[in-house]
Amino acid sequence: MKITFYCFVVLVILGLLWSGTVWWKMESAQSSSLQGTSDVGIVLGASMWGDSPSPGLKERLDEALKLYQEKKFAMMIVSGGLDKPEYKYTEAEGMRNYLVAHGVPESSIILENKARSTYENLLYSQKIMQERGYASAVIITHQYHGMRSRDIANYLNYADLKLGLTESRTLQMKYHKPREVLAYSKWKVDELLLWLGWKKP
Numbered sequence: 001m002k003i004t005f006y007c008f009v010v011l012v013i014l015g016l017l018w019s020g021t022v023w024w025k026m027e028s029a030q031s032s033s034l035q036g037t038s039d040v041g042i043v044l045g046a047s048m049w050g051d052s053p054s055p056g057l058k059e060r061l062d063e064a065l066k067l068y069q070e071k072k073f074a075m076m077i078v079s080g081g082l083d084k085p086e087y088k089y090t091e092a093e094g095m096r097n098y099l100v101a102h103g104v105p106e107s108s109i110i111l112e113n114k115a116r117s118t119y120e121n122l123l124y125s126q127k128i129m130q131e132r133g134y135a136s137a138v139i140i141t142h143q144y145h146g147m148r149s150r151d152i153a154n155y156l157n158y159a160d161l162k163l164g165l166t167e168s169r170t171l172q173m174k175y176h177k178p179r180e181v182l183a184y185s186k187w188k189v190d191e192l193l194l195w196l197g198w199k200k201p
Contacts, residue, residue, distance in 0.1 A: 022181045029146035032138070032162035034072045039134035040110075041073040041164065042125045044118060044141040044149060045080020045091035053094050055170035056142070061098050063166035064140045068104060072164070073138055076104070077128055079112040079121040118145070118183075119190065122152050123201070136160035143167050144177050148184045155191055 043064045046057040053061060064076060076099065080091025089097065092111040100106050110128055115121040122139070129137065137158060139149050143165040153161050168176075193199035 018185070019181050022184050023177070026144055026147045026177065026180060026184070029143055029150070029163070029165060031146075031165045034067070034070075034138065034162055034164065037071060038073045038136040038138045038160070038162060039075065040129060040136075041067060041076045041138045041140055042122070043076060043078045043095055044121045044139065044145070045078070045095065045115065048083050048087055048089065048091055048094045051088050051094070053091075053098050056168060057091070057095065058098065059166050059168055059170060060140055060142065061095055061102075063164055065099065065102055065104070067138060067140065067164050068108075075108055075110065075134070077110045077112055077125045079115050079125050081114050081116050081120075118149055119152050119187070122149070122156055122158075126156055126158065136162075138162045138164045140164040140166075142171070144173065144180050148180065148187055151184070152187065155194075 041064055043060055046060060047054040048057070049055075067073065068076065078092045078095035078099070080095065082090045090111075090113045092113045096106065096109045096111060099109055110132075112121070112124045112128060115124050125137075129135075137160070139146075139153060139161065141149050141163075146163050146165045150161065150163060190199060194201060
């Protein structure tokens with residue numbers, strides 16, 4: 001009985017230490033110093049609200065617009081699949097529509113319509129980069145999501161990687177930050193399974 005109790009206490013302490021470390025790393029994520037021009041900006045998807053991007057997704061798109069207008073990249077990959085079967089547009093299509101409505105030429109936007117997770121966002125976007133000969137990228141997302149995005153991109157061996165991060169004024173951080181700790185923990189398990197060959201890339 002005592003052994004079981006002590007094991008439980010140790011697990012709780014380890015869990016708290018892990019969560020605290022992840023939280024600190026998450027809070028430490030910052031936008032890169034964007035000197036020069038990258039080949040492409042990759043906008044990571046988030047929820048659609050019907051036919052339109054959610055307020056949180058609009059924040060990512062507004063950050064992408066700012067960087068595009070500052071000529072940090074000339075092309076954008078918008079990445080995200082279909083949220084619900086009844087929706088008219090995928091996340092990528094909704095993002096394209098928003099960007100075009102704000103003055104970005106459609107010819108400057110590449111759709112990635114399949115991704116259902118951050119890992120898939122970056123994996124499928126990397127394949128597009130390879131097909132088109134792009135070597136450098138700015139990953140655009142929220143600040144709290146930046147650490148996991150960078151970690152996944154590093155795992156995928158992105159060569160010249162930068163982050164363009166925006167703070168959210170619309171998302172409930174009391175929900176999203178604890179959820180991100182869990183999402184990062186799940187990613188580290190998935191990373192191990194991928195390394196062991198027990199999970200398909």
